[in-house]
Amino acid sequence: DTCKFARADEALQLSTTPSSLPCREGEHEEIKEVLRDAIARGKSGGCIYISGVPGTGKTASVHAVIKDMKAESDKGSLEPFIYIEINGQRLPKPNVLYSVLLQGLTGKKTDPVQAAISLDSYFGSRSGLRRPVCVLLVDELDYLITRKQTVLYNLFEWPTRKHARLIVLGVANTMDLPERMLPRVCSRLGLRRITFAPYNHQQLQEIISSRLADLEAFDAKAVELCSRKVAAVSGDVRKALQLCRYACELARQDKSDFVSLKHIEMAVKQLFSNPYVAAVQGSSLLEKIVICSAVQLMKETGDTNLSVEHIHDRTVEIHRQLNFEDPPSSQLSAACARLQETRVFTPQGDWWRQTDKVAVNIQGDDVCFALRQDSMLASIASALVGF
Ligand SMILES: Nc1ncnc2c1ncn2[C@@H]1O[C@H](COP(=O)(O)OP(=O)(O)OP(=O)(O)O)[C@@H](O)[C@H]1O
Ligand SMILES: [Mg+2]
Missing domain, CATH: 3.40.50.300 (P-loop containing nucleotide triphosphate hydrolases)
Incomplete structure (x- = not known):
């Protein structure tokens, strides 16, 4: 029933942090x-x-x-x-x-x-x-x-x-x-x-199960599959929780009694077939705007190698369009550095030496898909399709 999925979704939210953390x-x-x-x-x-x-x-x-x-x-x-x-x-x-x-x-x-x-x-x-x-x-x-x-x-x-x-x-x-x-x-x-080592699949399984407690919204096999998929790529518990929440939504649409293997598989396909989609969704607002700026520039210039300075300038422009205050340049550099860690950008040199160029690894379609439900950025992102 819907109520069960709503409660599972709540329990899997990042903001719902348990008072003691299993596996740590x-x-x-x-x-x-x-x-x-x-x-x-x-x-x-x-x-x-x-x-x-x-x-x-x-x-x-x-x-x-x-x-x-x-x-x-x-x-x-x-x-x-x-x-x-x-x-x-x-x-x-x-x-x-x-x-x-x-x-x-x-x-x-x-x-x-x-x-x-x-x-x-x-x-x-x-x-x-x-x-x-x-x-x-x-x-x-x-x-x-x-x-x-x-x-x-x-x-x-x-x-x-x-x-x-x-x-x-x-x-x-x-x-x-x-x-x-x-x-x-x-x-x-x-x-x-x-x-802190990345979580392995048993740990992710334990973390998710303890959050779901006795809700009986998930088939145990589904939790296991989710944990294995995430452990294989990153061990990032945020991704595991995101995948489970998305699978919950799919099960609800499916009018199913619980989240089964099939829902996890579908969720994995949609979220992870392209790891960049998950990377965009896990980014901060500033990072998302930086991504939109880079893809806009890529679309305009037809070049996937962009100067960080151009990305900065465009990011400031988008901030102004949105009536946000200009972001300080140290935060902009930090956001670019972070996007290099998540491989959305590839540095052309050492990131901590403030490289002046990055290669952009993400396509407009993926940014659009990742941000389709973002109330602030959906319309900017939707204009990036078709590059
Ligand atoms: N062992 C755990 N059990 C339950 N929830 C966990 C556990 N570890 C992390 N989480 C949840 O995962 C989310 C991310 O954890 P946290 O913010 O501590 O990550 P972090 O290591 O600080 O990541 P970052 O480097 O991105 O800041 C939080 O919502 C937290 O409640
Ligand atoms: Mg942290």
């Missing part, structure tokens, strides 16, 4: 142990670097750990601590991190340059001993890469100061970011690393 118990304990240790030790602090491909539960795990530890400190079994969260992707420019952090710590609002100076003396002074430890989550750390790397450098250097009482939890998709970006700090960092 080990990582949960490890993060918690390091944090507890650092909080109990007080004094300086420490750094944890968490990496793993998209959709492996990094952000969700950190959130779950913090929730646990907040409960413990409320009960009095752990010293109180301050928690601040900053997402690199959402900052207009990397150095705005300083302003956000200073405001979180002291309530003061200042420009990034002044904030950096204040933070430097904040973490350097002995008065730190009197304040609670600060746990700082910097998610999407890859977006803070700048030419001089000053922001990353400071982030990982402050916790090493004697009275900083700062613990930095950096989360990123890139495995070797510390070595590549921070050779200076890396050596004396005592950086603790935790790597």
Whole structure:
């Protein structure tokens, strides 16, 4: 019945995050142990670097750990601590991190340059001993890469100061970011690393089944097939959940009692026969607009190799058409970098050196199909067909 599918769809939504994450118990304990240790030790602090491909539960795990530890400190079994969260992707420019952090710590609002100076003396002074430890989550750390790397450098250097009482939890998709970006700090960092491996098919099956609990909306074989298909390409749980939700919709249209193998097969065919469709759907709004811009340009010039600068300019134009504010150029570069990770673009060189050209791997028809239900972009995307 429809109601059953609606409830399954709800349970499979990304926003429905379970309070404890199956298959990440080990990582949960490890993060918690390091944090507890650092909080109990007080004094300086420490750094944890968490990496793993998209959709492996990094952000969700950190959130779950913090929730646990907040409960413990409320009960009095752990010293109180301050928690601040900053997402690199959402900052207009990397150095705005300083302003956000200073405001979180002291309530003061200042420009990034002044904030950096204040933070430097904040973490350097002995008065730190009197304040609670600060746990700082910097998610999407890859977006803070700048030419001089000053922001990353400071982030990982402050916790090493004697009275900083700062613990930095950096989360990123890139495995070797510390070595590549921070050779200076890396050596004396005592950086603790935790790597989130992509989920295998048994894990995906367990995650989906636990979300569906006792809904009986899916044939067990259907969940297994979905898990195997996704594990074979990426191990990204977001894709598995998306596939299941789409199969739910197909089963409902089919007036079937439950989601069967057939529905998963159909969903796989439509969503995965072309991995780029799934990549577009998993992109942020800005990334989607960048994709539309690139395909528009490709259509106009007939060339699949485009200059990043042209893509940027076109992206700004589309933003204006939509009455959005101009996107900051650091976010634009970051979006292009991300699209190279999902293989929508192929870089012509090293992505982190800000290449000036990319090859576009996606066709207008696929963008149109992927965005057909996107209320903001469907009409822009539909004009891209027939390239
Ligand atoms: N083990 C799990 N059990 C249940 N749900 C999970 C699990 N792992 C991840 N999820 C869900 O999958 C989604 C993606 O997880 P999360 O945001 O933590 O990924 P991520 O590793 O941070 O990805 P990205 O690198 O793209 O930020 C979330 O909605 C989360 O609730
Ligand atoms: Mg994340």
